[in-house]
Amino acid sequence: MRPIDATHDPGLTSWVSSANREGCDFPIQNLPFAVFRRARSREPLRCGVAIGDYVLDLAALGAGIAPDALSARALAACAEPTLNALMALGAPAWRAVRRLLSQLLRAGAREAESVAAALVAQSAAEFAVPARSGDFTDFYTSIHHATAVGRLFRPDRPLLPNYAWVPIAYHGRSSSIVVSGTPVRRPRGQLMPRGALSPCLGASDQLDYELELGVFIGGGNRLGEPIPIEQAEAHVFGLCLLNDWSARDIQTWEYQPLGPFLAKNFATTVSPWVVTLEALAPFRAPWQRAAQHPPPLPYLDSPELRAAGAVEIELEVLLQTALMRARDQPPERLSQSNFSDSYWSIAQMVAHHTVNGCNVLPGDLLGTGTQSGPLPEQAGSLLELTRAGTCPRVLLSGESRGFLADGDRVILRAGCHRPGFVRIGFGEAAGEVLPPWDPSGG
Secondary structure (H helix, E strand, O other): OOOOOHHHOOOOOEOOHHHHOOOOOOOOOOOOEEEEEEOOOOOOOEEEEEEOOEEEEHHHHOHHHOOOHHHHHHHHHOOOOOOHHHHHHOHHHHHHHHHHHHHHHEOOOOOHHHHHOOEEEHHHEEEEOOOOOOOEEEEOOOHHHHHHHHHHHOOOOOOOHHHHOOOOEEEOOHHHEEEOOOOEEOOEEEEOOOOOOOOEEEEOOOEEOOEEEEEEEOOOOOOOOOOOHHHHHHHEEEEEEEEOOEEHHHHHHHOOOOOOOOOOOOOEEEOOOEEEOOOOHHHEEOOOOOOOOOOOOHHHOOHHHHHHOEEOOEEEEEEEOHHHHHOOOOOEEEEEEEHHHOOOOHHHHHHHHHOOOOOOOOOOEEEOOOOOOOOHHHOOOHHHHOOOOOOOEEOOOOOEEOOOOOOOEEEEEEEEOOOOOOOEEEEEEEEEEEOOOOOOOO
């Protein structure tokens, strides 16, 4: 687990005044990473860090400003067009560059004038997927989501017996991971209409979102060598927001016996900002499980996990329809939940993923699965909120939604709060639903 240190000091302020604003997602205590360039430019992509309303161009900053070899190597890696090179350097390098940036950006820093030249307004930047992910694995870590969905399809046995023992997951498609702001086209696939004797090919009528967090792997492991749970978080660079869009009607027809395929591989939206585990240190909480549930097997358990294996991250989903935008109405919140309610932890996901010798690589992405809370209004998908569309949600605009309509914009947001520390945020992961592809080109 990462320690709390001087970079988390709630008394720290920045010479970037917007970073000191109440409720700002990106105070100096956060310093999340992204990949960016100036909008509508031909500049190369490079790595940056959020501070207030700006992104600090780490390539422009240059390795020469670093006081030691380790932070110099880390800054040099930030000139690359993805975060992979920085991720591969490992936790000591991540800590070194965080401490350096905290020093450079805090109020009174003597380097403020020269560093200010490397600031770019976020409103003037465009962002890319933060890392090159060779693989994407989506877990199923929320017992509340698993139970609610199970009740819809297996009322007599909503939670299958292996759930209490195995961090369930499936391998997704990394090629369709897109950054926030990228439109998502309604997918087509095989559907089995109610009462029909054979399937048909058509556009999904039950498009859904899934409120998740993404876990970016930093340093990997060798093929055949598992990562012990005590070392698992040392291999994690940070977290982002993740929306694993899902076509529920395609999924219903195809998922047995091998699980999701076309229902989920058409798009996965991630936020541009990766919040490091270092930044999340003040928001750790004990990982615990209800007494009636079995303890995890030894490879999924440790004293460190029980002491601080959970992270308190408040999550929310908002929806803005095309009509709401036309009326200049703000997005409407659909639900809120907290990652600390997750049944399986970050460390358990990594330990289980590699226990069979599977190797993970820098930039690989793990999804947490839909994060739903124990209450119905804390559901992380429309599938749960509307009971598979049978109880549509009535919006303030007067519209109703069982599933998503074309023109709907889904927005995921998250933040961490704790007395005695400064709030940090994740930005947002947003995507607008486009009509299905027209094969005629019309």
